[in-house]
Amino acid sequence: METTRLFDVANGLFIRIATDDHYIKDAPIKKGTLAWAQSIGNHYSAKNFKDPLEFRPERWEKECDELNPYAYMGFGGGPRSCIGKHLAMLSTKIALVNFVRRYERFEVPEEITLITNFLYEAKPYAATFVKNSK
Numbered sequence: 001m002e003t004t005r006l007f008d009v010a011n012g013l014f015i016r017i018a019t020d021d022h023y024i025k026d027a028p029i030k031k032g033t034l035a036w037a038q039s040i041g042n043h044y045s046a047k048n049f050k051d052p053l054e055f056r057p058e059r060w061e062k063e064c065d066e067l068n069p070y071a072y073m074g075f076g077g078g079p080r081s082c083i084g085k086h087l088a089m090l091s092t093k094i095a096l097v098n099f100v101r102r103y104e105r106f107e108v109p110e111e112i113t114l115i116t117n118f119l120y121e122a123k124p125y126a127a128t129f130v131k132n133s134k
């Protein structure tokens with residue numbers, strides 16, 4: 001959750017065409033208008049997350065229990081949100097568990113630079129994987 005909050009791969013996905021005339025606060029959205037929302041604005045807002053730019057996975061243990069349902073949009077929101085969310089989360093946990101079982105630790109350079117293109121990319125880094133001795 002915390003990784004996709006800070007580095008949301010789905011940030012640019014939320015494109016909709018208004019099927020009726022609407023208002024967002026005072027802004028009129030005419031029928032047929034293409035509306036493109038960015039989730040990152042909600043993810044980086046201090047109104048939603050304390051110290052929003054800090055990577056703090058433990059914030060999801062309790063602090064985020066009362067979140068506005070659209071504060072986190074890593075898997076979308078509302079009726080068209082991701083149907084594969086639980087499968088994706090489960091697969092990630094299984095991959096992580098397998099990794100931790102096989103390797104004692106891995107070493108990476110202290111600073112990793114992420115580049116934002118269409119998606120996020122890390123520059124290639126040499127990482128050392130130390131196999132579990134047990």
Ligand code: HEM
Nearest residue numbers: 010013014015074075076079080081082083084085087088
């Ligand atoms: C980390 C992995 C994933 C991320 C970050 C992700 C993210 C998203 C997001 C943000 C949406 C909403 C798009 C929108 O509102 O326009 C979405 C929709 C969807 N996702 Fe995922 N997804 C992931 C994995 C999966 C997997 C594993 C499946 C299928 C097994 C899946 C199937 C779908 C489908 C079918 C929709 C469209 C739902 C609809 O329009 O009613 N996703 N996903």
